Amino acid sequence: MPGNPLNVAVLAQNLEAAASGTINADVSQLRGFSREQLQAIAQQAAYVAGGIADGSIGDTTRDFFLNSLEEMARSFANTLAGLMAVVVEQVWNALVKTLWSAINDATGLALKIP
């Protein structure tokens, strides 16, 4: 049974709304995580400097801590990239759902999302 004509402009608006809705929900969480991590990494630099100054970080641990400062930043960046992949996946699937909903509405069919 024929459905409603597919309006590309409306579809584009709905796709944008689906993407924005997903992104806005996740961005605030990611911003909070980034802020906390960057503060912790900055604090770590201060702790390491303080430990070297007070002698508690000496020959046996100094290189470990200095190398770790770089790894902390890399691991944070790696984690953030992983979190972004989840966001993109959610946006992707939200767009697909919106697309298929529009197609089903236009065709009057109840096609299943692949």
Next chain:
Amino acid sequence: MRFSLRACAVAIALMLGGCMAQLAPAYDQTIDTGLASTNTSMQTLFVQIGTGSDAATYASQGREAAYVQVIGALKALEVQAQARPLPPADLLTTVNDLLAQQGKPQLTADPNFSDYPSVRAMHDAEVTLIAMQTEDARAGLHGMAVNAFENQATTYLSQAITYENFLNR
């Protein structure tokens, strides 16, 4: 920005063949719960250490057992997290190509996704605790070194916990 997001959204939807996709590992509640429990044990150890510890009491006051328990738990969680199937590499490559066309940064420099972010973070936390354990047993923990070890381990574990929790979508 509005037009760019709309154009990006339409382009992505049309070019991806209209299929649902998975770009990250599946959520595993036992890993999420395990990390929370391990974090509790680790923070309890830090409270026990306080502002410093004496090497002479490393074993007698139970710190050796606490380190072993936390490090062992992290090793087990690493294995569990890495045992999950990887998302298809070609999907991530497609997404990165689309992002590049829109002038956006790539998702990751590793298109094969061979590094689970949480596994890397768990391993880093484990390495930190092993170094902390070694120093505690050798000379005790003193001064800012205590803060440095604890902040480092906590920061890594926070990365792992955040990532695994985020997979619950």
